[in-house]
Amino acid sequence: MSYHQATYDERLLNEFRSGSTFKIPGDGSAAEKLLPSGMARKELPLPSLAEYDAVRHFTRLSQMNYSVDLGIYPLGSCTMKYNPKYADKIVSMEQFAEMHPLQPDYSVQGSLRIMYELQEYLKKISDMDAVTLQPLAGAHGEFTGILIVRKYLEDTGQLDMRREIIVPDSAHGTNPASAAMGGFNVVEVPSDSTGMVDIDALRSALSEKTAALMITNPSTLGLFERNVVQIAKLVHDAGALLYYDGANFNAILGITSPGIMGFDIVHFNLHKTFATPHGGGGPGAGPVAVKKRLEKYLPIPRIGFDGKRYFEDFSSDKSVGRVSPYYGAFGVLLRAWAYITYHGSDGLEANSRKAVLNTNYVSRRLSEYLSDPYGGVKKHEVVLSSSNTGERALDIAKYLIDNGVHAPTIYFPLIVKEALMIEPTETVNRDDLDAFCDAVIGSLKAGHEDLHQRPVNLSVGRIDEIKAARDQILTWSAIKK
Amino acid sequence: MDFIGIKSDEELFSDIPSSIRKKGIPISRGISEYEVMRLAEEIGSANTGYNYANFMGCGIYDRIIPSAVDSVIGRSEFITSYTPYQAEFSQGMLQSLFEYQSLISDLTGMDMTNSSIYDGATALGEAVRMAHRINEKTEILVPENLYRSKMDVIHSYSSGLNLKFISYSFEKKTGYIDLEDLASKISANTSAIICENPNSFGVIDPNVMKVQEIKGEALLITYVDPVSLGVVVPPGSYGADISVSEGQQLGIHREFGGPLLGLFSFRKEYLRKSPGRIIGLTSDSKGKRAFVMTIQTREQHIRREKATSNICTNQALMALASAVYLSIVGPEGIRKIANVTISQAKKLKDAVSSVRGYDAKFLSGTSFSDVLVRMPGDPADIQRALFEKGILGPIPSSSLFPNLEAFAKSGFFSVTEKTSDGNIRFLADSLGAIQ
Numbered sequence: 001m002s003y004h005q006a007t008y009d010e011r012l013l014n015e016f017r018s019g020s021t022f023k024i025p026g027d028g029s030a031a032e033k034l035l036p037s038g039m040a041r042k043e044l045p046l047p048s049l050a051e052y053d054a055v056r057h058f059t060r061l062s063q064m065n066y067s068v069d070l071g072i073y074p075l076g077s078c079t080m081k082y083n084p085k086y087a088d089k090i091v092s093m094e095q096f097a098e099m100h101p102l103q104p105d106y107s108v109q110g111s112l113r114i115m116y117e118l119q120e121y122l123k124k125i126s127d128m129d130a131v132t133l134q135p136l137a138g139a140h141g142e143f144t145g146i147l148i149v150r151k152y153l154e155d156t157g158q159l160d161m162r163r164e165i166i167v168p169d170s171a172h173g174t175n176p177a178s179a180a181m182g183g184f185n186v187v188e189v190p191s192d193s194t195g196m197v198d199i200d201a202l203r204s205a206l207s208e209k210t211a212a213l214m215i216t217n218p219s220t221l222g223l224f225e226r227n228v229v230q231i232a233k234l235v236h237d238a239g240a241l242l243y244y245d246g247a248n249f250n251a252i253l254g255i256t257s258p259g260i261m262g263f264d265i266v267h268f269n270l271h272k273t274f275a276t277p278h279g280g281g282g283p284g285a286g287p288v289a290v291k292k293r294l295e296k297y298l299p300i301p302r303i304g305f306d307g308k309r310y311f312e313d314f315s316s317d318k319s320v321g322r323v324s325p326y327y328g329a330f331g332v333l334l335r336a337w338a339y340i341t342y343h344g345s346d347g348l349e350a351n352s353r354k355a356v357l358n359t360n361y362v363s364r365r366l367s368e369y370l371s372d373p374y375g376g377v378k379k380h381e382v383v384l385s386s387s388n389t390g391e392r393a394l395d396i397a398k399y400l401i402d403n404g405v406h407a408p409t410i411y412f413p414l415i416v417k418e419a420l421m422i423e424p425t426e427t428v429n430r431d432d433l434d435a436f437c438d439a440v441i442g443s444l445k446a447g448h449e450d451l452h453q454r455p456v457n458l459s460v461g462r463i464d465e466i467k468a469a470r471d472q473i474l475t476w477s478a479i480k481k
Numbered sequence: 482m483d484f485i486g487i488k489s490d491e492e493l494f495s496d497i498p499s500s501i502r503k504k505g506i507p508i509s510r511g512i513s514e515y516e517v518m519r520l521a522e523e524i525g526s527a528n529t530g531y532n533y534a535n536f537m538g539c540g541i542y543d544r545i546i547p548s549a550v551d552s553v554i555g556r557s558e559f560i561t562s563y564t565p566y567q568a569e570f571s572q573g574m575l576q577s578l579f580e581y582q583s584l585i586s587d588l589t590g591m592d593m594t595n596s597s598i599y600d601g602a603t604a605l606g607e608a609v610r611m612a613h614r615i616n617e618k619t620e621i622l623v624p625e626n627l628y629r630s631k632m633d634v635i636h637s638y639s640s641g642l643n644l645k646f647i648s649y650s651f652e653k654k655t656g657y658i659d660l661e662d663l664a665s666k667i668s669a670n671t672s673a674i675i676c677e678n679p680n681s682f683g684v685i686d687p688n689v690m691k692v693q694e695i696k697g698e699a700l701l702i703t704y705v706d707p708v709s710l711g712v713v714v715p716p717g718s719y720g721a722d723i724s725v726s727e728g729q730q731l732g733i734h735r736e737f738g739g740p741l742l743g744l745f746s747f748r749k750e751y752l753r754k755s756p757g758r759i760i761g762l763t764s765d766s767k768g769k770r771a772f773v774m775t776i777q778t779r780e781q782h783i784r785r786e787k788a789t790s791n792i793c794t795n796q797a798l799m800a801l802a803s804a805v806y807l808s809i810v811g812p813e814g815i816r817k818i819a820n821v822t823i824s825q826a827k828k829l830k831d832a833v834s835s836v837r838g839y840d841a842k843f844l845s846g847t848s849f850s851d852v853l854v855r856m857p858g859d860p861a862d863i864q865r866a867l868f869e870k871g872i873l874g875p876i877p878s879s880s881l882f883p884n885l886e887a888f889a890k891s892g893f894f895s896v897t898e899k900t901s902d903g904n905i906r907f908l909a910d911s912l913g914a915i916q
């Protein structure tokens with residue numbers, strides 16, 4: 001094994017002394033007298049370094065950071081697929097990058113058209129009736145969906161009664177957190193032994209108090225919820241709404257859709273399914289789509305088109321209002337538009353099929369070594385458990401990164417012990433899938449001791465997380481000299 | 482397929498009932514990269530104004546961005562990575578975000594800063610929720626002139642809580658906080674007071690420094706312009722408990738309003754009540770300095786419905802951009818940028834006020850970037866007439882604070898360090914010519 005990550009003993013920015021080289025034109029000397037008395041800042045303790053030092057600093061740091069452009073990044077639930085470079089070019093075109101969000105409609109017809117077309121794309125992909133692009137990430141989309149649930153209940157006089165939102169125990173943490181943020185009580189339902197929502201438990205959880213059920217399909221176990229039609233009927237018969245967490249859309253493009261399954265509200269994660277770069281943690285975008293009867297509650301403005309011009313549509317007086325101040329993360333929306341336009345109907349569906357094929361390949365190879373708690377065909381990801389091996393998922397993860405491949409998501413979903421949640425995506429070749437599987441298998445042969453001392457090939461060794469939480473050093477000023 | 486033992490990939494979808502199968506997506510088929518780029522260019526050509534003399538600001542500004550910012554954040558090691566769940570593999574992003582937290586804490590004079598919230602408005606929404614978590618009180622005092630869009634976002638953010646928003650007024654002459662009115666509205670139920678500096682009139686407000694004397698037990702939430710902090714006293718020095726900002730000005734392109742950056746800082750005693758991801762310094766098994774996400778027991782993946790926020794994906798790349806920006810600009814640079822901004826605002830005030838019918842001095846306070854101007858006609862008409870001359874602006878006040886009818890015939894012209902004297906003259910001449 002010859003992998004080695006670049007390693008620097010990189011100083012902190014405030015340990016550089018070269019002095020700033022930055023210049024701007026203009027003369028600000030008149031400003032001092034203009035400041036109201038007592039308002040002038042005396043000390044400004046920022047580091048002062050030359051641009052060449054700053055660039056070298058961040059370039060060295062970048063070399064201590066694994067990324068999709070370096071190889072497989074099978075982080076389950078995150079859809080870390082290749083991010084096309086044409087989208088980088090398009091977002092940096094000045095006719096998009098240098099637009100002010102409060103420019104008048106007549107000057108922004110291009111940007112509005114992009115957003116209108118994206119709304120239309122998302123409707124056709126999801127078989128829903130109306131879309132808002134305003135939410136800024138998946139969790140923000142969930143929260144927007146919850147606000148729509150609230151507004152619908154308020155409008156129909158049911159808000160006082162329907163106070164509960166049901167989520168399965170396999171749900172992503174943002175689902176219960178978003179429901180609680182919207183003021184609802186969260187009721188958890190268990191999964192059955194095949195990983196499906198336990199129908200009997202759902203039946204007894206549903207009542208006249210239920211506001212909505214939030215589910216992810218395929219679930220966070222990478223399994224398609226076979227009973228989804230029955231679930232939709234149960235929920236609707238109980239007078240509640242059905243929410244679809246679209247984080248896992250990459251499994252079903254062109255194959256099925258939340259609209260057909262009977263969902264009322266859906267959010268998309270454009271940074272997952274539509275390949276906008278994850279940026280080291282963000283930005284993302286989390287558009288929300290709804291069925292006709294909920295359209296009037298969507299945030300305003302949405303983007304309309306009257307056959308000639310595109311416009312901001314503020315017409316609904318039942319709207320939940322705004323969840324962000326402008327149109328949403330336009331740069332992310334533009335990238336997603338470019339991705340969908342490039343791949344088209346044929347490419348999107350082919351991508352989903354390949355992603356599912358890749359997952360099943362990995363699943364087949366690795367289930368000989370790790371336990372597969374639910375069996376069956378997988379969708380976009382597979383969740384395996386290392387509890388049969390005596391090794392912890394954490395240690396396996398450290399072995400993998402030490403060998404230059406990113407680890408799966410670990411310890412999620414919470415209902416699988418020692419979970420390894422693997423989502424290869426469609427943008428990995430067969431050799432790299434094999435290399436990943438070989439590394440997982442290698443970790444199981446390495447032995448306890450070897451695993452525990454890893455990583456040794458990276459810029460740092462195993463990190464002490466407990467010390468971080470205890471010391472609470474969150475800025476350089478908190479470092480004891 | 483052979484290996485998995487299937488003949489067709491259809492078999493992998495046998496678990497999806499045929500009644501809910503979709504027959505393809507009814508959109509056009511894929512095209513080549515070359516065609517996508519041409520199409521984007523063609524659609525983009527319907528956008529105009531980006532190369533005009535620009536006077537639009539009010540929250541989103543056209544500032545000088547050193548080329549190195551785009552070059553660093555465009556490095557694929559950063560832009561194509563994700564949340565640093567595997568810390569040992571991701572020290573680059575972790576250290577950068579730790580530096581971001583440090584830079585923003587230094588700039589705002591606050592103890593701690595999280596590693597980002599979506600944007601300034603949602604950061605304000607999170608701040609209101611955090612204040613309520615801290616003291617469980619229910620009244621939030623807000624400036625009467627807070628932009629409607631921000632108010633709408635905090636309303637959304639607090640819809641699950643039973644909060645009451647009470648507005649306080651401003652002095653008619655200066656545009657400053659009316660301290661007497663504010664004091665009269667503070668009560669035992671006040672959870673927090675929101676103060677802006679510069680405020681929504683664009684005015685640098687010395688009265689924010691006096692709020693700490695009258696606030697009693699209420700928390701102080703400040704919404705500040707980060708560039709102004711190059712020369713204006715920071716919120717940490719006048720008693721802010723939570724300070725938030727829109728960080729777009731720190732090296733991020735306007736991009737039609739997104740992605741943006743929410744700066745979120747607070748006093749250290751409130752750490753456990755705070756939202757968002759936080760990076761901490763620690764060491765590795767050999768004692769070497771290392772960074773890791775920490776204090777995660779507040780977050781959704783652990784606390785689920787009891788989390789302090791639902792935020793997961795944040796604005797890490799934008800936070801990186803602002804860290805690169807601040808490291809290149811440095812303390813002298815940010816000072817000069819702020820000073821030039823104030824000087825150009827003054828020049829614009831003088832120039833515009835010299836045009837008949839326009840008054841940019843009816844508020845006596847010092848403007849930072851945004852200059853509020855009374856106009857002889859409908860600001861939207863003036864905007865259109867100026868647009869035809871190659872000028873972007875004004876932003877009508879009615880679109881920002883529609884509740885204040887006295888400002889129906891006013892609007893903002895904004896400046897930055899990019900605004901040249903020549904463009905200020907061009908604006909004044911054009912205003913004269915369109916009468």
Ligand SMILES: Cc1ncc(COP(=O)(O)O)c(C=O)c1O
Nearest residue numbers: 077137138139172247284793794
């Ligand atoms: C299943 C699921 N739902 C929701 C989310 C939240 O999305 P975001 O991180 O964009 O807020 C995620 C993200 O990881 C997810 O995997």
